[in-house]
Amino acid sequence: MRPFSGHVLAFLLGTLVLTTAQATDQWPTPPASKPPDQVSGPLTGGTGDHSKYEALKQPFSSGPEVTKACLSCHTETGKHFMKNIHWTWEYRNPETGQLLGKKHLVNNFCTNARGNEGMCAQCHAGYGWKDESFDFSDETNIDCLVCHETTGTYYKTPNSEGSPACSVMFEDMAPIDYNLVAQSVGLPQRANCGTCHFHGGGGDNVKHGDLSSALTNPPRDLDVHMDAKGLNFACTACHITKSHIWAGSRYHVIAKDEKGTGKPGERRDVATCESCHGNEPHPVDSLAPFKLNDHISSVACQTCHIPEYARGGVATETDWDWRTAGKTRNGEGYHEHGYTQGNGEERYTYKSIKGTFTYGENLVPLYRWFDGQMNYTTIDTKFDVTKPVAINDFTGSREDPRSRIWPFKRMTTWMPADMGNGTLVYNHLWGQDEDSYWGNYDMGKSIAHGMKAFNLPYSGEYGFVKTYSYWPITHMVAPKEQALDCADCHSKNGRLQGVEGVYMPGRDNNRWLDLIGIIAVAGTFLVILGHALVRIFSPKGAKH
Amino acid sequence: MTIRRVRIFSLFERFWHWTQMFLILVLMFSGFGLHGFHHLLDFKQAVTLHTLAAFLLLLLWAFSIFWLFTTRNWRHFIPTVKGMWQVLRFYSFGIFQGEHHPYRKAYWRKHNPLQALAYLMLKIVLFPLIWISGLAYLFYFLWRDIPHATQVLDGVALVHTGAAFTIVVFVMIHVYMLTTGHSFKEHVMPMISGFDDVDLSPEEEAYLLKDEPGVIR
Numbered sequence: 001m002r003p004f005s006g007h008v009l010a011f012l013l014g015t016l017v018l019t020t021a022q023a024t025d026q027w028p029t030p031p032a033s034k035p036p037d038q039v040s041g042p043l044t045g046g047t048g049d050h051s052k053y054e055a056l057k058q059p060f061s062s063g064p065e066v067t068k069a070c071l072s073c074h075t076e077t078g079k080h081f082m083k084n085i086h087w088t089w090e091y092r093n094p095e096t097g098q099l100l101g102k103k104h105l106v107n108n109f110c111t112n113a114r115g116n117e118g119m120c121a122q123c124h125a126g127y128g129w130k131d132e133s134f135d136f137s138d139e140t141n142i143d144c145l146v147c148h149e150t151t152g153t154y155y156k157t158p159n160s161e162g163s164p165a166c167s168v169m170f171e172d173m174a175p176i177d178y179n180l181v182a183q184s185v186g187l188p189q190r191a192n193c194g195t196c197h198f199h200g201g202g203g204d205n206v207k208h209g210d211l212s213s214a215l216t217n218p219p220r221d222l223d224v225h226m227d228a229k230g231l232n233f234a235c236t237a238c239h240i241t242k243s244h245i246w247a248g249s250r251y252h253v254i255a256k257d258e259k260g261t262g263k264p265g266e267r268r269d270v271a272t273c274e275s276c277h278g279n280e281p282h283p284v285d286s287l288a289p290f291k292l293n294d295h296i297s298s299v300a301c302q303t304c305h306i307p308e309y310a311r312g313g314v315a316t317e318t319d320w321d322w323r324t325a326g327k328t329r330n331g332e333g334y335h336e337h338g339y340t341q342g343n344g345e346e347r348y349t350y351k352s353i354k355g356t357f358t359y360g361e362n363l364v365p366l367y368r369w370f371d372g373q374m375n376y377t378t379i380d381t382k383f384d385v386t387k388p389v390a391i392n393d394f395t396g397s398r399e400d401p402r403s404r405i406w407p408f409k410r411m412t413t414w415m416p417a418d419m420g421n422g423t424l425v426y427n428h429l430w431g432q433d434e435d436s437y438w439g440n441y442d443m444g445k446s447i448a449h450g451m452k453a454f455n456l457p458y459s460g461e462y463g464f465v466k467t468y469s470y471w472p473i474t475h476m477v478a479p480k481e482q483a484l485d486c487a488d489c490h491s492k493n494g495r496l497q498g499v500e501g502v503y504m505p506g507r508d509n510n511r512w513l514d515l516i517g518i519i520a521v522a523g524t525f526l527v528i529l530g531h532a533l534v535r536i537f538s539p540k541g542a543k544h
Numbered sequence: 545m546t547i548r549r550v551r552i553f554s555l556f557e558r559f560w561h562w563t564q565m566f567l568i569l570v571l572m573f574s575g576f577g578l579h580g581f582h583h584l585l586d587f588k589q590a591v592t593l594h595t596l597a598a599f600l601l602l603l604l605w606a607f608s609i610f611w612l613f614t615t616r617n618w619r620h621f622i623p624t625v626k627g628m629w630q631v632l633r634f635y636s637f638g639i640f641q642g643e644h645h646p647y648r649k650a651y652w653r654k655h656n657p658l659q660a661l662a663y664l665m666l667k668i669v670l671f672p673l674i675w676i677s678g679l680a681y682l683f684y685f686l687w688r689d690i691p692h693a694t695q696v697l698d699g700v701a702l703v704h705t706g707a708a709f710t711i712v713v714f715v716m717i718h719v720y721m722l723t724t725g726h727s728f729k730e731h732v733m734p735m736i737s738g739f740d741d742v743d744l745s746p747e748e749e750a751y752l753l754k755d756e757p758g759v760i761r
């Protein structure tokens with residue numbers, strides 16, 4: 001009786017809530033309010049209201065002035081911040097010793113930021129980096145606003161003018177109301193991080209494939225954690241922060257986290273799934289979850305739970321061809337539309353300054369064993385120009401205890417290289433001078449300039465090499481109903497077809513054994529048949 | 545010596561036999577399904593069914609081993625060459641000549657020597673192969689970090705699938721054998737009713753009639 005009346009009560013209450021919700025939905029004008037704060041981990045909530053602080057009411061006319069005001073209360077933050085990669089753009093891999101970071105690397109999208117900071121350092125969390133003279137020790141050069149302002153009216157423009165052909169793009173923008181943005185500060189929202197991270201590679205979702213503007217306000221389908229109407233996680237809910245150092249790095253991936261959630265109350269400064277979900281994440285209510293929990297040691301969570309990337313209507317680039325760059329019409333650069341993505345927006349398929357692009361959406365990742373270690377082809381790495389070059393290669397195998405099977409986006413790009421020396425090149429893309437590629441379209445000149453500026457050896461002979469880069473897929477976690485099914489991998493020509501080093505039932509079989517087995521069964525059948533026939537037709541044996 | 549109808553298969557034995565048959569059919573069906581030979585089950589269903597049936601079968605086997613040894617019934621399976629030749633000769637020649645099966649069931653020998661040997665091999669070679677490899681397969685993730693685990697897994701899958709094929713062959717021959725000698729029905733009935741014709745010594749007959757009247761008709 002009790003449970004029954006309970007159900008009735010729950011039902012009645014449910015209807016009540018539903019009807020009131022419907023009633024508010026039908027208001028002619030819904031009450032204007034700020035969207036609820038995203039969940040940002042332990043710091044959520046805060047203890048102060050920045051619109052009440054005197055320091056933020058003084059007149060500001062520039063970003064650094066705001067920074068000074070921030071630092072007047074947050075006295076240690078400048079020192080903390082200067083250690084993190086958003087500021088240094090530099091990372092020394094402790095295991096390989098490679099000097100990495102945006103400051104040094106060449107990728108196979110817009111190639112090199114080095115020498116082009118006037119443009120590229122729009123995404124540096126600082127003010128005014130346009131060349132080697134930038135002062136990394138001046139705290140007032142830190143840009144607090146880009147990460148913390150919450151009005152969405154703050155923006156950044158290139159730190160140097162660049163060619164007139166390009167700078168037109170940044171004219172006529174509404175002036176920034178510094179007091180408004182300064183008083184709006186809070187913990188970073190998805191839109192803050194997204195300003196740069198959704199636009200890596202030169203446009204929305206161009207680079208990663210799993211980081212796009214669709215995550216600014218994603219539905220549950222696109223990302224269960226960031227679901228704006230559900231859990232509403234900010235990026236920092238997972239990329240937890242201590243003294244302005246974030247957990248989670250692509251330069252140093254934890255491919256397999258065996259520590260899980262840690263001890264009660266223990267804080268783990270990692271962004272792994274396991275750090276929240278533990279090492280037995282599937283509730284064991286039948287046999288399958290028991291097997292799924294076993295798979296944790298071989299298969300990254302992302303492999304099953306991110307069935308496709310570049311979802312949510314925003315395409316990613318899969319191929320880029322720099323060989324076609326530089327075409328002009330009447331001496332001027334141009335661009336062509338040619339791809340309409342899921343959300344209806346047009347994407348460029350050709351740009352004089354960059355070449356030809358191919359896009360994709362809802363893509364099935366590439367799956368490989370991955371130990372978390374990326375090896376980069378840096379500006380001083382020599383390679384064979386006749387073969388495809390991996391810009392960032394990775395290792396991993398079944399035998400390696402740190403490795404698991406991970407999903408990747410693979411980017412293919414034909415990009416400029418020094419054919420004589422067999423190295424990548426620093427291209428001088430951005431500048432007011434006659435050599436910058438963007439505006440002048442002479443790659444011979446721009447490469448020579450880019451290499452000379454950093455005293456790098458250059459044979460004088462440039463050409464194009466085919467390159468790959470690999471991007472571990474880890475965002476856009478789908479709801480559990482959409483996770484992969486066993487048979488997606490445990491089948492012939494399934495998702496893990498290319499993964500080596502392990503026998504998977506359903507995918508693999510021993511051809512000889514199957515052949516012998518089938519012959520044995522068929523043979524037995526024939527012998528039985530023969531025996532039976534002889535019995536039936538032999539005169540005396542009819543009965544038996 | 546007299547031929548009497550004697551209950552040679554106890555209720556437990558019959559339950560054991562038919563449950564085992566059913567479970568092995570389920571295992572064959574689901575096992576070769578997940579192996580990729582048919583797609584009547586998806587992989588998840590096949591593995592779930594296979595594992596469930598495997599556990600039930602192991603449980604059944606545990607009981608049957610206990611039963612065999614506590615009831616002394618294991619003695620039926622002691623291999624012997626006595627009469628083997630006649631049986632082999634019968635299946636190869638005699639059967640076509642309308643001869644009668646040379647073997648008469650005895651009270652403590654309910655299988656002919658060929659049968660006894662076949663069942664013994666099944667019990668001590670094929671079944672252990674399949675369940676040991678099956679358990680190793682199931683708990684792969686517990687030993688995946690030992691050296692050469694992947695090669696071992698290859699071997700486990702090989703043994704398991706190989707044993708599975710052999711069991712299929714066994715089942716085919718086993719069923720065909722039921723059509724030989726008497727009729728198919730007469731062969732199957734003892735496993736249902738428990739009773740079959742048995743060659744009893746006068747002492748056995750007297751004993752059964754006096755002390756186990758329910759076992760003899």
Ligand code: HEM
Pocket residue numbers: 505506508509568571572574575576578579580591594595598599601602674675677678679681682683701702704705707708709711712
């Ligand atoms: C107690 C007995 C058994 C156990 C514990 C067992 C267990 C298993 C396990 C764990 C697998 C791998 C499934 C997976 O992907 O997780 C498997 C596969 C298989 N089983 Fe069994 N099994 C048993 C008996 C049988 C029997 C009696 C047969 C058939 C007569 C059979 C036929 C197969 C076949 C054909 C496969 C596929 C092998 C492959 O593709 O590599 N199994 N079994």
